[in-house]
Amino acid sequence: MAHKKPTQANIDTVLQAADGLIRAHVKKLGPLAGLAVGIVHHDELVYTYNSGFADIKRGTPITADTVFRIMSISKTFTAVALMQLWEQGKFQLDDPVNQHLKAIRVEHPDLNAPPITIRHLLTHTSGIGELRKVEPHWLLRPERIVMEDLSVRDLEQVQPLPTYYQGKINAEIYPGVKWCYCNHAFGVLGQLVADLSGQPFEQYVIEHIFQPLGMTQSDWFLSDLVRDRLATGYLFEKNGFRTVEDKIGYQHVVTAGASNIYSSVNDMLYYVAALMNGGANQTGRILQPETLAMMFEPHFQLDPRLPGQGLAFFLRDLGGHRTVGHGGGWPGFISRMLVAPDDGLALLVFTNTSNGAPGQIATDLMRRLLDLPDPIAALPQSEIAEQPHLWGEICGHYGPTPGFNTNFRHWSGMGAAVEIFVDGNHLAVRSPEGLFKQPVQLHPADGDDPLAFVAVIYDNVQKIVFKRNAAGYIERLQMEMMDFHKQAPLTHQPVIAAVQEVQSQVRQQRAHLVFWYMQGMPNKLKWLGRIVVALVALRVLWHKRSTPP
8 A cells, every 4th residue: 555655854853853752651541660762764773762660679770781571572583483494495484384393293183184384373373272281279379370371480490391391282163264473383483493493492592593693682582691680570550660589489480482581672673674674784794685575474363454474464444554573461561563665764662561551652653654643533534424223233243263262362351242232322342351351332434344443442543343254144253363253242130240259259250250261162052151150149149148247
């Protein structure tokens, strides 16, 4: 899509105003222990913003050299490493991954299932679920499920990946049919880099990516190189900031290919410069331009109206400007990398606090640098009429396809289901938890497409589209890479009422989590789970009503 190139005058204006814009975001989104922001224009770091503390107790300030755990941004490095080996002819993207793995098998229990390919792993469509395994005691601490599945507290307990996976990791569903964000897919890809190259994965990336680019202050390990400059991770609680290490201990990630890089704004400058310049910066080259361009193409896309998934990179259209990027999250660390390669602009936003500010700061600053209007201010678009005659078809409950483990992001982000309903004189969306816990209005997005909408979520505009089946009935709701199918509404109101009571009574909403997790279970297990939760609910109700005021 053609677009207007940002002018240097506009970029200069945004840089002058950036401090105030960032402070406004932080004020709105909550306290941050520390924050580091970098804006890169072509090969130059043209702006930095450093505020707060890397260590509050010691009074150590944040600088552009402060090291953060950038976590899942590491996945893009893993993909780059793999594509270097692809350039050498060591594999094809649609090869079954088991053809090249030496000590791990990636399999589906159904022997007739299609093979899981390297492309599937790179696009989160392998059918592997969020969790390597599900331990019952994790349900007592749902907020730690992912962390406990991927990490260990004692560095000496870190096992070789084949041992960690006990030689095999199973897919839950057939590959290529559903997008499911998957750390374990990239853990396997890290092992694949090692098997194809003959080098330990971390050593390969350091020698073939970090060193050629000049990233001399980054590491895959908590080594002496980064330890003294590493920010302390914080949680903000009722009594102020608390260190993550004090609350849950320091966690070492086992699946290095998924999220283990320690880096800074000053070092990541060299990486984003290469992403904007066809795989090379002023120091060296890591990929050929054609290879990087292929990585930035959609390799999985639910609908042409929606963003696609590149090879590890998330792809977005921002007012006609192509952007690629990735985020990272871990207790005490949130990071965001956003690159507009055609415009020579990149944002790096890192914080040492569990807070979603980096994503909003990066998107807002990029939009301003590209001289784009605020899309929220343009809503509602008066020239696009609503279509009430279609609302009866659109309204209803939508849920994900079956998959106990591949629906993790659905139930953790939206309570596993969404409902489209008429709120006043407009369509709206709501969900039991997460994104749409408070109903959000759906705004028509395209006068020529009555099934395309946008919703404002966390100060960002999210596109939501509906699809008809072959018979002409609306049966699917899609957003980003998530696919929801229309379902019959839940009945059995006494059970639902009991569960709702449990939700309000049980600390940390653990019963709520279990209930919505059941939405991905087979029907027989789902009914058994509902009965169990209902019995717990009745016990809570009985205790509540028999206890004197």
